[in-house]
Amino acid sequence: MTQQLTRDIAEVPAVEIITTAAVHLMSAAAVKCGLGEGPAATDEVDLDEARRLITALAGLVTASAPDIGSQHAAPLRDGLKSLQLAFREASPVADPPGQGPGERFTGSVV
Template sequence: MQSEQNNHAENSDVAQAVNQRSRDISEVPAVELINTVAVHLMSAAAVKTGLADDPQAEELKDLDEARKLITALAGLITAAAPEVGSTHAAPLRDGLRSLQLAFREESTVPDAPGKGPGEKWTGPVN
């Protein structure tokens, strides 16, 4: 009986926390959410591309994972650009292009033009 009461109390606490987060996120403008997600993808892709400012950067490098992250980032930026406007999209595009170029430099097997990560959405990056 005591165990059931503890489980019910824990479930109630979790439900309250989820409701609070939902209320908090509902107050954030879409542009800010899109930028935040893009920056997180960009940061993760930079680490996986080997650009981390860390003595272990080489150990953290994983180009297969970086490719996935850069492609997702390119899709998000391309799809969101008309919605967020050029003021917000331009720096994201610049960061994306830098990641695409860094990926190309780090890759031991070069992708054909237009076949690199995210280039389906952005076009070839040189």
């Protein structure tokens, strides 16, 4: 079983693994920022968790962008920026410019 899984993952291009991980981070961060669907969306808000997820996403996108190319990196950057702005909107206390989640990797988002 492990040998089969190893063989299967070996056939997946790195760009696909990176973008899949980024999408998972984006989805989780969106939920933690209160962007989930349904009446319970506000119950799932956890800005501390969202900050961690967005920072991890920013690091992944920034580090991998040169290797995955602009065709894949551009939509990830757009999604990241949207999450950073959503975090700012959801936060009761504004982070100083350049100190929001992931901004040490992306620069200030306003």
